[in-house]
Amino acid sequence: MRLFDSTCYSLCRGSAIGLLMATCLLVSPGLRAYTIYVSSEKDNTITLVDGETYKILQKVEVGERPRGIALSMDGALLYVCTSDADHIEVLDLETLKVTHVLPSGPDPELLVLGPEGRYIYVANEDDNMVTVVDTEKREKVKEIQVGVEPEGMAISSDGKWLVNTSETTNMAHFINLETLEVEDNVLVDQRPRVAQFTTDNKQVWVSSEIGGTVSVIDVASRKIIKKIGFEIPGIQKESIQPVGIKHSKDGKLAFVALGPAARVAVIKTGSLEVVKYLLVGQRVWNMDFSPDEKQIFTTNGVSNDMSVIDRERLKVKKSVQVGRMPWGIVVRP
Amino acid sequence: MKRLSWKSKKKIDSLFSFALLVVLFGLLLPCVALAADREISIALLGLEEKRHVPLSLLEPIIDDNGLAGAEQGIRDNNTTGRFTGQSYKLTQVEVKPGESLERAFKALHTQGIRLFLLNLPADQQLKLADLSEAQHSLLFNIGAHDDSLRRHACRPNLLHTLPSRAMLADALAQYLAWKRWRKWFLVVGRHPQDEAYAAALKRAAKRFGGKIVEQKKWTFEPGARRTDSGHTKAQQEVNAFTQTGDYDILLVADETDEFGEYLGYRTFRPRPVGGTQGLSPAAWSRVHEQWGATQFQRRFHKKTGRWMSERDYAAWLAVRSIGEAATRTSTSDADELRAFIMSPKFKLAAFKGGPVTYREWNGQLRQPLLVTSPRVMVSVSPQKGFLHQFSTLDTLGYDRQETDCTN
Numbered sequence: 211m212r213l214f215d216s217t218c219y220s221l222c223r224g225s226a227i228g229l230l231m232a233t234c235l236l237v238s239p240g241l242r243a244y245t246i247y248v249s250s251e252k253d254n255t256i257t258l259v260d261g262e263t264y265k266i267l268q269k270v271e272v273g274e275r276p277r278g279i280a281l282s283m284d285g286a287l288l289y290v291c292t293s294d295a296d297h298i299e300v301l302d303l304e305t306l307k308v309t310h311v312l313p314s315g316p317d318p319e320l321l322v323l324g325p326e327g328r329y330i331y332v333a334n335e336d337d338n339m340v341t342v343v344d345t346e347k348r349e350k351v352k353e354i355q356v357g358v359e360p361e362g363m364a365i366s367s368d369g370k371w372l373v374n375t376s377e378t379t380n381m382a383h384f385i386n387l388e389t390l391e392v393e394d395n396v397l398v399d400q401r402p403r404v405a406q407f408t409t410d411n412k413q414v415w416v417s418s419e420i421g422g423t424v425s426v427i428d429v430a431s432r433k434i435i436k437k438i439g440f441e442i443p444g445i446q447k448e449s450i451q452p453v454g455i456k457h458s459k460d461g462k463l464a465f466v467a468l469g470p471a472a473r474v475a476v477i478k479t480g481s482l483e484v485v486k487y488l489l490v491g492q493r494v495w496n497m498d499f500s501p502d503e504k505q506i507f508t509t510n511g512v513s514n515d516m517s518v519i520d521r522e523r524l525k526v527k528k529s530v531q532v533g534r535m536p537w538g539i540v541v542r543p
Numbered sequence: 544m545k546r547l548s549w550k551s552k553k554k555i556d557s558l559f560s561f562a563l564l565v566v567l568f569g570l571l572l573p574c575v576a577l578a579a580d581r582e583i584s585i586a587l588l589g590l591e592e593k594r595h596v597p598l599s600l601l602e603p604i605i606d607d608n609g610l611a612g613a614e615q616g617i618r619d620n621n622t623t624g625r626f627t628g629q630s631y632k633l634t635q636v637e638v639k640p641g642e643s644l645e646r647a648f649k650a651l652h653t654q655g656i657r658l659f660l661l662n663l664p665a666d667q668q669l670k671l672a673d674l675s676e677a678q679h680s681l682l683f684n685i686g687a688h689d690d691s692l693r694r695h696a697c698r699p700n701l702l703h704t705l706p707s708r709a710m711l712a713d714a715l716a717q718y719l720a721w722k723r724w725r726k727w728f729l730v731v732g733r734h735p736q737d738e739a740y741a742a743a744l745k746r747a748a749k750r751f752g753g754k755i756v757e758q759k760k761w762t763f764e765p766g767a768r769r770t771d772s773g774h775t776k777a778q779q780e781v782n783a784f785t786q787t788g789d790y791d792i793l794l795v796a797d798e799t800d801e802f803g804e805y806l807g808y809r810t811f812r813p814r815p816v817g818g819t820q821g822l823s824p825a826a827w828s829r830v831h832e833q834w835g836a837t838q839f840q841r842r843f844h845k846k847t848g849r850w851m852s853e854r855d856y857a858a859w860l861a862v863r864s865i866g867e868a869a870t871r872t873s874t875s876d877a878d879e880l881r882a883f884i885m886s887p888k889f890k891l892a893a894f895k896g897g898p899v900t901y902r903e904w905n906g907q908l909r910q911p912l913l914v915t916s917p918r919v920m921v922s923v924s925p926q927k928g929f930l931h932q933f934s935t936l937d938t939l940g941y942d943r944q945e946t947d948c949t950n
Contacts, residue, residue, distance in 0.1 A: 317841075335838040338622060357622055358622045377835060378619055378622075379619075380870070380892075383626075395626040395627075397627075400891065401835075420890060421898070446934075448897035
């Protein structure tokens with residue numbers, strides 16, 4: 211009996227502590243809690259999704275046609291390219307209010323934040339420029355002439371290069387971040403949309419929406435190492451339109467969103483071979499990782515949802531309805 | 544080591560200078576070739592014609608139809624050219640009535656131009672394409688919708704960036720099939736091109752399950768676009784003219800825009816109007832804003848103060864096809880450009896969602912077509928469900944086995 215008593219006691223005590231711990235976890239913001247921000251170009255909203263439960267926390271109204279979004283260095287602000295409002299709106303993520311706007315030139319679509327966190331670089335499709343904006347002084351610092359319809363923007367984490375793609379010129383322009391001059395141009399396939407540096411900054415990947423390929427460019431020599439093509443049984447070649455690119459931090463895998471093909475391609479960065487195609491929603495364009503990189507989230511513009519991909523198992527595990535025509539996505543730890 | 548004699552040393556010296564010369568010449572030669580390849584001249588050949596006056600007062604009278612599109616193409620190519628070292632030049636020639644078109648073509652050929660945009664009727668284009676001067680030239684049809692050019696009278700040196708009437712009619716018919724609006728009332732204007740448009744609609748009806756339940760010819764004389772109380776007459780005329788058996792949609796063939804606009808909302812039965820007016824198939828329209836077209840439309844409007852026409856778009860496509868091929872091949876040679884344009888390597892981004900390419904059997908650019916209303920885009924054809932073994936875009940217009948052309 212005594213034995214039983216003591217067992218019961220310890221059991222009870224154990225579960226009490228467990229309960230307490232669980233409560234603590236629920237109450238205090240645990241390490242794993244994070245929020246997903248999705249811009250919806252048709253709704254003019256930013257949707258906040260809980261990273262654990264995938265419940266929609268809130269929808270915040272912003273200016274017309276929000277597309278590209280980016281977090282400030284400290285994660286306190288969200289920069290939103292409101293394309294039809296012709297400026298960048300700055301959303302305070304504590305109050306969820308737009309505090310001020312930044313000048314961007316007409317129809318901003320995508321932006322990147324410099325590694326120093328002060329300057330943002332915006333592609334202006336209407337006048338063949340890349341605009342550099344000082345977020346502190348809230349003014350344009352410089353405009354850099356590039357090809358026709360600049361779109362994709364990538365910045366190397368070492369602060370050396372800004373790569374911009376121009377959709378009608380079909381080039382990746384290498385801009386020296388110190389001089390802010392175009393130093394080199396690499397011809398890629400038709401309608402380059404997104405540029406992304408690998409984690410080690412040795413390569414930059416450029417997706418060509420109409421060409422249907424991803425060009426892997428060696429940064430040192432500015433030569434194309436490989437053009438990765440895609441083939442999906444039962445899907446017409448013209449429907450395979452690569453747009454968003456994401457590299458895992460460990461540098462092993464890359465994920466490429468294939469637009470109307472409703473697939474995300476998984477690529478081994480070592481061999482540059484496609485290892486798997488994951489079926490997601492329609493017109494998949496942009497992606498982001500969860501902070502622990504165990505999940506990948508995609509925006510699917512035509513099916514109005516966000517797919518959740520399990521990175522370990524390489525399986526799509528859920529889709530979450532968000533705003534109408536979701537476009538950009540970032541995860542805030 | 545044996546020392547070289549003075550004589551042999553001199554011989555070596557002269558040999559060395561000769562070698563140096565050869566090397567220098569060798570270096571210069573590609574420079575010369577490069578210089579030639581750097582400048583790419585394109586001519587736009589058209590006729591000086593009476594200005595076309597649209598029926599609607601909202602439509603502008605366009606003086607530079609086609610030219611403005613070609614110029615946009617040149618600007619786009621030159622922006623790319625800044626990075627590739629190529630520069631593009633456009634020469635426009637408008638032949639006056641009574642002057643020889645062939646002479647104008649030959650004069651441009653003498654200037655060294657081998658790339659031509661033809662804003663001309665079909666028969667004139669064929670005459671030019673058959674000239675010996677045209678044999679190593681590349682010609683783009685930006686002015687004629689005629690099916691004959693795509694079906695029987697093809698020329699290997701003549702490509703078409705303007706859609707054929709059959710393509711336009713098929714694009715509309717596919718949408719009507721999707722809507723299950725199967726019974727068509729066809730109203731045809733008094734010009735040969737109206738008959739040709741009607742013929743394309745009849746062919747499309749057969750292909751996509753439409754039925755022409757009624758057909759009438761519009762014979763009223765057209766008048767001025769501006770008349771006081773003109774509406775009362777149109778109201779009476781159209782109401783009486785359209786008293787027929789039942790149908791799903793009235794399809795009008797009025798390419799010169801003489802009366803089609805009058806039909807909408809005035810028909811005896813409450814039915815929609817489509818064809819050359821109303822619900823219209825087109826390669827380009829001001830209402831098109833998808834797939835990045837917004838920037839393209841804005842760029843054009845900012846420069847010209849008007850919206851881009853279908854002919855402007857055809858001209859832009861031709862100039863961009865040349866630009867795309869010249870960028871990829873680093874050449875300005877017409878034969879080499881043509882070979883690349885017709886190869887599977889060629890793909891052009893043209894604000895239509897997917898790449899546009901050329902049909903190798905008749906040189907027709909295959910592209911999705913818009914189904915538009917005057918104020919918004921209604922749909923884009925090919926419609927889902929119309930399948931093709933090679934490309935669904937080939938469900939629009941004359942397919943390989945339907946032509947005598949092999950190019």
